[in-house]
Amino acid sequence: MSTLSTAAPGKRATGPSAQANAGYRALWRWHFYAGLFVMPLLVVLAITGTIYCFQPQIEPLLYRHRLVVAPTASPKLDEETLLARARAAMPPGAVATTARIASRADRSAEFIFRLPNGRKESVYLNPYDGTILGTLDVDRRFMQIDRMIHRKLLLGKPGELLMELAACWTLVMLGTGVALWWPRGAVSIRAALIPDLSRRGRPLWKSIHATLGIWLALGALAFVITGLPWTGSWGKQFKALATSAKLGTPEGAWGGLPVRSGIAAPAKMGTSSDVHRNASSAMESMPGMTMDDMPLPQVPWAVGAVHVPGSHAPGGPAQRPMPLGQIVAQMRMLGLADGYDIALPTSADGVYTVSYFPADPALERTLYVDRYSGAVLKDIRYGDYGAVGKAISYGTSLHMGRYFGLANQLVCAMLSLGLAALSVTGCAMWWIRRPTGTLGAPTRERAAGSMLGWKAALIVLGIVFPLMGLTLVAVWLIDRAVFGRTAVSAAS
Structure with a gap:
C-alpha cells in the first residue's frame, strides 16, 4: 500500500x-x-x-421451509416428545447433543445430532404436530461456512x-x-x-x-x-491469563463452591431464590471438559474456560433422568424463555448445560443442571464476570452487530x-x-x-x-x- x-x-x-x-x-x-x-x-x-x-435476516430466507412454520391455535408439543421424534428420524447410532430453544410462534424446533461418522446434523420439526421439516449439515450450513472463512479461511x-x-x-x-x-x-x-x-x-x-x-x-x-x-492462539492464551488473574472467568467457576446454586424441590421446581442459595458442598468437574469443548454453537467468552461439573449419579435405586421438557420449564421459571441452547447429557454423570448468549451482554447466563435431581449446580451471570470478561462481552456484541439491532x-x-x-x-x-x-x-x-x-x-x-x-x-x-x-x- x-x-x-x-x-x-x-x-x-x-x-x-x-x-x-x-x-x-x-x-x-x-x-x-x-x-x-x-x-x-x-x-x-x-x-x-x-x-x-x-445472519438473523439471511438464514430465515435461505432455509425458510426448515426454520419457519405457520403458527396454529393448538399448543406446541413438549420438548421431550419432539426430541423423541427427532431421534426416530435419525440413523442408528446418532447421539442428540444440543437442543435449541425458541419460543417464537413461527419458529421450528431444532435438535443437533452427532452421527456415527462424526458429522453433526440439525433436525427441524414443526413444534405443533412433530412433522420433520428437514435436516442440515451443521458444518455446511451457509453461515457456518462464512464464519469459518472469517476465522480460519477453511x-x-x-x-x-x-x-x-x-x-x-x-x-x-x-x-x-x-x-x-x-x-x-x-x-x-x-x-x-x-x-x-x-x-x-x-x-x-x-x-x-x-x-x-x-x-x-x-x-x-x-x-x-x-x-x-x-482467536485460537493468542485469544486462548489471553483467556487463560485473564482467568488466572481473576479478570475474565468468574471466581468459583474453576471448582470449589459454585458461583450460584440451588436444588430443585421434589414437588416443585427451583425458584429464583433457590438458585441464589450457595450449596454446602462442592461439585466435582468433569476432567478436562470446559465450555469451549461443549457441543454448543456459541458460548460467552468469559465462561469458555469454565470446567463443566458432573451430575451425581443416584446411589440407591435407579433414578430416571429428568426429561428435557422439565428442564425447559425449570429455565422458564428461572427467567429464561427464548433464544438459548441446551447441551444434552451424553453420559451417566453428564449435566444439562444451558447457554444463553443474547444481544445484550448484561443478560448472558450459563447454567448447569443435575440430570437426576434438577439441582442447579452453577448459575453464572454477567455480574459474576471479571472486568476483562465484562469488557470483552460488550466488545463481542458490538463486533458482531448485535448490541443495538439493525443500526x-x-x-x-x-x-x-x-x-x-x-x-x-x-x-x-x-x-x-x-x-x-x-x-x-x-x-x-x-x-x-x-x-x-x-x-x-x-x-x-x-x-x-x-x-x-x-x-x-x-x-x-x-x-x-x-x-x-x-x-x-x-x-x-
Missing part, C-alpha cells in the same frame, strides 16, 4: 521541514509491507464479517494463525497510516479530512485512500481489538466495506506506481532519525503478540537481506 500522506514523498525534504519529515519513508515502508500482507485478507474479513452480521489451524496475523498487522498498518496522514506544513486538518475529487489518476486514489483511512481508523481499531480475544449491523457493514475499499484503493495506488518487474517498496531513508517511539511500539506489539513479533523480525531480516541498504525507489 502507499502512504496516507498528502505530502509528496518523491523529493528529499530540505530546510526547516527536513526534521519534521525525518522517518517519513521508514513509516511508509512499514505501512507498505503491512498493507501488502493485509490487503487480500482484509477484503475476505470485510465481506464475510458483513454477511455474518446479517484451512484449519494454519488459516486461523494467518487470520490472527492479519489482525495484528492491521494494527501496524493503522498506526503507520495515521502517522503518514498527519498534516504537515501548510496542510490543514480540514483539507486532510476531505478528499480532493478534482485530482486525477493516482493522486485521486491517494486522496480518497488517505481520508477514507483516517475516517475508518477508530472503527478498524475497535474491530481488531474486539476480534482478537476470539449496529449497518454501522458494522459500513466499517467492514469501508476497510475493503481501503484495501482496493491502496492496491490501485501500488499498482499504478509500481515499476515493472519490481515490488515497488518505498525507498529507505539514509537519515531517518532514531524513531525510538515507533521502535518501542513495535517491540511492545511483538511482546504482547508473540506470533506477530516473530513475523516482524522475519520481515525486517528479509527486507535487509533481499533489498540491501538501498531499496528500489518508486516514484510518488
Whole structure:
C-alpha cells in the first residue's frame, strides 16, 4: 500500500521541514509491507464479517421451509416428545447433543445430532404436530461456512494463525497510516479530512485512500481489538491469563463452591431464590471438559474456560433422568424463555448445560443442571464476570452487530466495506506506481532519525503478540537481506 500522506514523498525534504519529515519513508515502508500482507485478507474479513452480521435476516430466507412454520391455535408439543421424534428420524447410532430453544410462534424446533461418522446434523420439526421439516449439515450450513472463512479461511489451524496475523498487522498498518496522514506544513486538518475529487489518476486514489483511512481508523481499531480475544492462539492464551488473574472467568467457576446454586424441590421446581442459595458442598468437574469443548454453537467468552461439573449419579435405586421438557420449564421459571441452547447429557454423570448468549451482554447466563435431581449446580451471570470478561462481552456484541439491532449491523457493514475499499484503493495506488518487474517498496531513508517511539511500539506489539513479533523480525531480516541498504525507489 502507499502512504496516507498528502505530502509528496518523491523529493528529499530540505530546510526547516527536513526534521519534521525525518522517518517519513521508514513509516511508509512499514505501512507498505503491512498493507501488502493485509490487503487480500482484509477484503475476505470485510465481506464475510458483513454477511455474518446479517445472519438473523439471511438464514430465515435461505432455509425458510426448515426454520419457519405457520403458527396454529393448538399448543406446541413438549420438548421431550419432539426430541423423541427427532431421534426416530435419525440413523442408528446418532447421539442428540444440543437442543435449541425458541419460543417464537413461527419458529421450528431444532435438535443437533452427532452421527456415527462424526458429522453433526440439525433436525427441524414443526413444534405443533412433530412433522420433520428437514435436516442440515451443521458444518455446511451457509453461515457456518462464512464464519469459518472469517476465522480460519477453511484451512484449519494454519488459516486461523494467518487470520490472527492479519489482525495484528492491521494494527501496524493503522498506526503507520495515521502517522503518514498527519498534516504537515501548510496542510490543514480540514483539507486532510476531505478528499480532493478534482485530482486525477493516482493522486485521486491517494486522496480518497488517505481520508477514507483516517475516517475508518477508530472503527478498524475497535474491530481488531474486539476480534482478537476470539482467536485460537493468542485469544486462548489471553483467556487463560485473564482467568488466572481473576479478570475474565468468574471466581468459583474453576471448582470449589459454585458461583450460584440451588436444588430443585421434589414437588416443585427451583425458584429464583433457590438458585441464589450457595450449596454446602462442592461439585466435582468433569476432567478436562470446559465450555469451549461443549457441543454448543456459541458460548460467552468469559465462561469458555469454565470446567463443566458432573451430575451425581443416584446411589440407591435407579433414578430416571429428568426429561428435557422439565428442564425447559425449570429455565422458564428461572427467567429464561427464548433464544438459548441446551447441551444434552451424553453420559451417566453428564449435566444439562444451558447457554444463553443474547444481544445484550448484561443478560448472558450459563447454567448447569443435575440430570437426576434438577439441582442447579452453577448459575453464572454477567455480574459474576471479571472486568476483562465484562469488557470483552460488550466488545463481542458490538463486533458482531448485535448490541443495538439493525443500526449496529449497518454501522458494522459500513466499517467492514469501508476497510475493503481501503484495501482496493491502496492496491490501485501500488499498482499504478509500481515499476515493472519490481515490488515497488518505498525507498529507505539514509537519515531517518532514531524513531525510538515507533521502535518501542513495535517491540511492545511483538511482546504482547508473540506470533506477530516473530513475523516482524522475519520481515525486517528479509527486507535487509533481499533489498540491501538501498531499496528500489518508486516514484510518488
